[in-house]
Amino acid sequence: xxxxxxVSDIDRSLYDFRYEEDERDYLGSxxxxxxxxxxxxxxxxxxxxxxxxxxxxxxxxxxPMVDWGPSIEELxxxxxVTYIRQKSRMNTDWNDVPDDIKDTFxxxxxxxxxxxxxxxVGAQYDSELVYHNVRKEVAQSGVVYTDLESAxxxxxxxxxxxxxxxxxxxxxxHKFAALHGAVWSGGSFVYVPAGVHLDIPLQSYFRLNAKGAxxxxxxxxxxxxxxxLHFIEGCSAxxxxxxxxxAGCVELFVGKGASLRYSTIENWxxxxxxxxxxxxxVSEGGKIEWVSGSFGSHVSYLYPMSILNGKGARAEFxxxxxxxxxxxxxxxxxxxHNAPDTSSYMNTKSISKSGGISTFRSSVTVNEKAVxxxxxxxCESLMLDKISRSDTIPxxxxxxxxxDIGHEAKIGRISDEAVFYLMSRGLSxxxxxxxxxxxxxxxxxxxxxxxxxxxxxxLIGLEMKGSIG
Amino acid sequence: MTKLNKLPAPTFGWLxxxxxxxxxxxxxxxxxxxxxxxxxxxxITADARYELTAQENKELTVIMYITGxxxxxxxxxxxxxxxxxxxxxxxDKGAFTASALSAEIGDSAQLSLVQLYIGGADTVSEIAxxxxxxxxxxxxxxxxxxxxxxxxxxNLAADHRGRKSTSEINVSGVLADISEKTFKGTIxxxxxxSGAKGAEKEDVLLLGEKxxxxxxPLILCAEEDVEGSHGASIGRINDEHIFYMQSRGIPxxxxxxxxxxxxxxxxxxxxxxxxxxxxxxxSLGRSDDDE
Numbered sequence: 001x002x003x004x005x006x007v008s009d010i011d012r013s014l015y016d017f018r019y020e021e022d023e024r025d026y027l028g029s030x031x032x033x034x035x036x037x038x039x040x041x042x043x044x045x046x047x048x049x050x051x052x053x054x055x056x057x058x059x060x061x062x063x064p065m066v067d068w069g070p071s072i073e074e075l076x077x078x079x080x081v082t083y084i085r086q087k088s089r090m091n092t093d094w095n096d097v098p099d100d101i102k103d104t105f106x107x108x109x110x111x112x113x114x115x116x117x118x119x120x121v122g123a124q125y126d127s128e129l130v131y132h133n134v135r136k137e138v139a140q141s142g143v144v145y146t147d148l149e150s151a152x153x154x155x156x157x158x159x160x161x162x163x164x165x166x167x168x169x170x171x172x173x174h175k176f177a178a179l180h181g182a183v184w185s186g187g188s189f190v191y192v193p194a195g196v197h198l199d200i201p202l203q204s205y206f207r208l209n210a211k212g213a214x215x216x217x218x219x220x221x222x223x224x225x226x227x228x229l230h231f232i233e234g235c236s237a238x239x240x241x242x243x244x245x246x247a248g249c250v251e252l253f254v255g256k257g258a259s260l261r262y263s264t265i266e267n268w269x270x271x272x273x274x275x276x277x278x279x280x281x282v283s284e285g286g287k288i289e290w291v292s293g294s295f296g297s298h299v300s301y302l303y304p305m306s307i308l309n310g311k312g313a314r315a316e317f318x319x320x321x322x323x324x325x326x327x328x329x330x331x332x333x334x335x336x337h338n339a340p341d342t343s344s345y346m347n348t349k350s351i352s353k354s355g356g357i358s359t360f361r362s363s364v365t366v367n368e369k370a371v372x373x374x375x376x377x378x379c380e381s382l383m384l385d386k387i388s389r390s391d392t393i394p395x396x397x398x399x400x401x402x403x404d405i406g407h408e409a410k411i412g413r414i415s416d417e418a419v420f421y422l423m424s425r426g427l428s429x430x431x432x433x434x435x436x437x438x439x440x441x442x443x444x445x446x447x448x449x450x451x452x453x454x455x456x457x458x459l460i461g462l463e464m465k466g467s468i469g
Numbered sequence: 470m471t472k473l474n475k476l477p478a479p480t481f482g483w484l485x486x487x488x489x490x491x492x493x494x495x496x497x498x499x500x501x502x503x504x505x506x507x508x509x510x511x512x513i514t515a516d517a518r519y520e521l522t523a524q525e526n527k528e529l530t531v532i533m534y535i536t537g538x539x540x541x542x543x544x545x546x547x548x549x550x551x552x553x554x555x556x557x558x559x560x561d562k563g564a565f566t567a568s569a570l571s572a573e574i575g576d577s578a579q580l581s582l583v584q585l586y587i588g589g590a591d592t593v594s595e596i597a598x599x600x601x602x603x604x605x606x607x608x609x610x611x612x613x614x615x616x617x618x619x620x621x622x623x624n625l626a627a628d629h630r631g632r633k634s635t636s637e638i639n640v641s642g643v644l645a646d647i648s649e650k651t652f653k654g655t656i657x658x659x660x661x662x663s664g665a666k667g668a669e670k671e672d673v674l675l676l677g678e679k680x681x682x683x684x685x686p687l688i689l690c691a692e693e694d695v696e697g698s699h700g701a702s703i704g705r706i707n708d709e710h711i712f713y714m715q716s717r718g719i720p721x722x723x724x725x726x727x728x729x730x731x732x733x734x735x736x737x738x739x740x741x742x743x744x745x746x747x748x749x750x751x752s753l754g755r756s757d758d759d760e
Contacts, residue, residue: 397484409697
């Protein structure tokens with residue numbers, strides 16, 4: 001009998017290192033008005049923000065948990081530490097960042113990436129940004145890339161923040177949006193002036209190091225008319241036995257004729273609950289492109305939403321989800337066509353293995369005003385064994401007759417014929433299957449930033465080693 | 470209010486597709502059993518209950534023509550090993566109807582379901598076949614033609630449990646005026662249903678600025694060795710099709726009429742039974758000789 005090759009889990013050593021936190025830096029756990037006031041004081045919030053936080057807390061307390069999707073019963077929000085004091089002020093010089101934090105990000109390759117291929121970098125460690133820098137020529141073009149708190153206290157941007165903050169994702173949206181409104185901390189603010197085309201990307205990296213804590217960063221990006229930006233977001237955390245929570249929020253305002261590409265590689269450890277909310281509103285002739293790779297976390301609820309609000313606005317969503325042992329990843333996208341001649345395209349792949357559960361969930365809404373709109377959704381799922389699960393739950397709500405909407409989905413296994421063919425060309429069964437899975441994910445992986453595409457291919461190779469036998 | 474047509478895996482609440490909430494009363498009808506005779510026709514105008522059994526290696530066809538006032542129709546069907554059960558249901562214009570069909574399909578047995586919804590004030594229809602037998606087959610051909618303020622909510626969930634079971638679901642229809650339709654179609658591959666195949670297709674023609682269409686095609690999968698697919702196409706008649714037909718001398722309003730008709734004619738042809746087809750044509754204001 002053939003011996004089964006066993007690799008119990010992927011090699012996460014790149015992410016699974018940590019430095020002990022000084023617990024005096026923690027505010028108490030739980031969600032109470034006292035904690036909220038303390039966070040507000042710690043961050044020297046303006047009065048409107050202090051009130052906003054407290055109002056959000058009220059909404060949080062009144063809002064029920066979602067009654068669909070993966071179970072989050074094991075997540076005890078009352079035991080989550082929502083805020084950890086920063087060890088140092090935010091720096092623009094890498095040498096000024098504390099050693100342990102510096103070492104963390106160096107091991108993740110962030111400063112190297114900045115030197116080689118990025119226009120600017122932000123790095124958040126637990127609750128606060130510890131580093132933010134943008135290339136001189138980028139800053140000179142009028143692009144603003146800073147942490148949200150600094151922008152809120154800067155009189156040049158304070159009104160802009162007040163005007164846009166949680167307007168796309170109001171705290172009433174769902175329970176964890178309300179929680180975010182109450183305890184948010186950190187995140188990036190990006191402003192791209194009209195006509196500025198940023199050829200190289202900006203990247204924010206979010207690292208949650210502390211045990212039993214939450215990260216609630218808020219990313220706010222505003223693109224003025226005819227501008228272009230590629231923004232990359234990366235997330236990771238070391239593994240603990242205690243549950244961690246990520247309830248961030250991303251709000252993207254894409255101006256007339258502007259184009260924003262938002263790439264995310266989510267690689268949280270498998271004790272994390274990733275309950276993140278992302279939303280973009282796109283004006284006339286504008287475009288939002290989402291590229292999303294979901295590989296980590298214990299439970300994920302993640303459905304970036306695009307609101308096509310101007311004539312001819314476009315949205316594209318390209319996503320891949322890889323659910324392994326102990327993971328229940330519920331991912332997808334939501335699109336609202338709210339203006340004439342808008343178009344959207346969604347293309348996703350999901351892979352389930354070693355008992356992992358992968359769910360593709362989507363909605364396409366075409367409102368009465370969206371005459372002449374088009375939408376196409378394509379999702380494919382691959383099951384790699386009998387103990388995993390893969391569900392596809394799309395929905396379309398169409399309210400005008402003058403539109404064209406298409407949807408297709410497929411689910412299946414690796415074809416024996418394809419494996420046989422590749423083996424007849426000299427590949428081992430393991431290599432053949434890994435190649436087929438890479439091919440399955442190819443049109444998504446080629447949309448990822450190069451270093452992440454390579455990482456994803458490695459991950460597939462590692463996962464596939466455990467599947468033969 | 471009672472929650473009917475519950476989606477097997479609920480989704481975003483704001484879409485309003487997780488269930489259909491209606492006020493219903495108890496079904497007061499005595500059950501009627503049908504298990505013999507090759508073709509049985511029945512008219513339903515009030516509450517009704519049926520127990521249908523296609524016995525081992527035999528064929529049974531039941532044709533139900535449904536009209537009349539508020540009513541509930543509950544059908545429990547069984548296709549025994551090697552049997553073929555064909556159920557035709559025509560929901561003609563009428564008042565509120567809550568229909569629930571549960572079915573069990575045995576080894577190498579087949580259930581063919583043909584449904585046509587013509588108008589109807591408000592119809593909530595649940596279809597729940599369980600493909601428990603090895604090589605069992607479920608085939609559904611569903612058509613609808615809704616106008617005025619008609620509402621239709623269909624929840625079909627094909628539950629694959631048997632090895633090499635097969636389901637094929639084809640739905641096509643037309644929405645006009647201010648009608649609303651929700652079609653929830655689920656192919657559910659349970660663990661152990663190895664070699665199962667399921668395919669679902671929906672084609673919706675929209676012919677009114679204020680129509681509302683919701684389509685929710687689910688695939689739930691807990692088995693590796695399966696093939697599942699679904700596709701949906703929703704919208705107006707495409708411009709190339711209109712151009713082609715106009716180039717053949719057909720005026721635009723006739724093009725819409727012919728295209729709409731083609732969506733239901735496929736189902737009417739499948740029904741076949743002359744008497745039933747004649748009633749459908751009469752209800753649609755067509756002559757039996759119309760082509």
